[in-house]
Amino acid sequence: QVQLVESGGGLVQAGGSLRLSCAASGNTGSINVMGWYRQAPGNQRTMVATIKSDGSTTYADSVKGRFTISSDNAKKKVYLQMDSLKSEDTAVYYCNANSYGSWTYVYWGQGTQITVSS
Numbered sequence: 001q002v003q004l005v006e007s008g009g010g011l012v013q014a015g016g017s018l019r020l021s022c023a024a025s026g027n028t029g030s031i032n033v034m035g036w037y038r039q040a041p042g043n044q045r046t047m048v049a050t051i052k053s054d055g056s057t058t059y060a061d062s063v064k065g066r067f068t069i070s071s072d073n074a075k076k077k078v079y080l081q082m083d084s085l086k087s088e089d090t091a092v093y094y095c096n097a098n099s100y101g102s103w104t105y106v107y108w109g110q111g112t113q114i115t116v117s118s
Contacts (some may be wrong), residue, residue, distance in 0.1 A: 004109035008021050008112065033098050049067055068081040089117075
């Protein structure tokens with residue numbers, strides 16, 4: 001089992017910046033990829049950014065050039081630096097961790113609200 005706890009959400013004006021953190025605990029050695037997803041009211045949860053254990057990253061087109069995902073493997077943490085925030089970035093942001101082996105395990109944090117005011 002893996003537990004994920006997010007922090008860093010809040011209210012910010014358009015054009016501002018925020019940094020999200022996610023701390024993983026438990027069987028963290030089994031994690032192959034971590035990432036951030038978001039869900040706005042009435043919408044499905046969608047991928048924002050992911051980072052694999054080899055450091056390779058992927059980003060949603062809507063955040064490329066504005067958001068940066070990084071990880072500290074020693075501290076078992078993943079971060080999302082969000083710059084040039086827009087009102088359409090308003091959503092609940094969830095930390096995600098996946099473990100791939102004989103079985104696939106998907107873990108989620110509790111979510112943290114980001115509200116961007118225009």
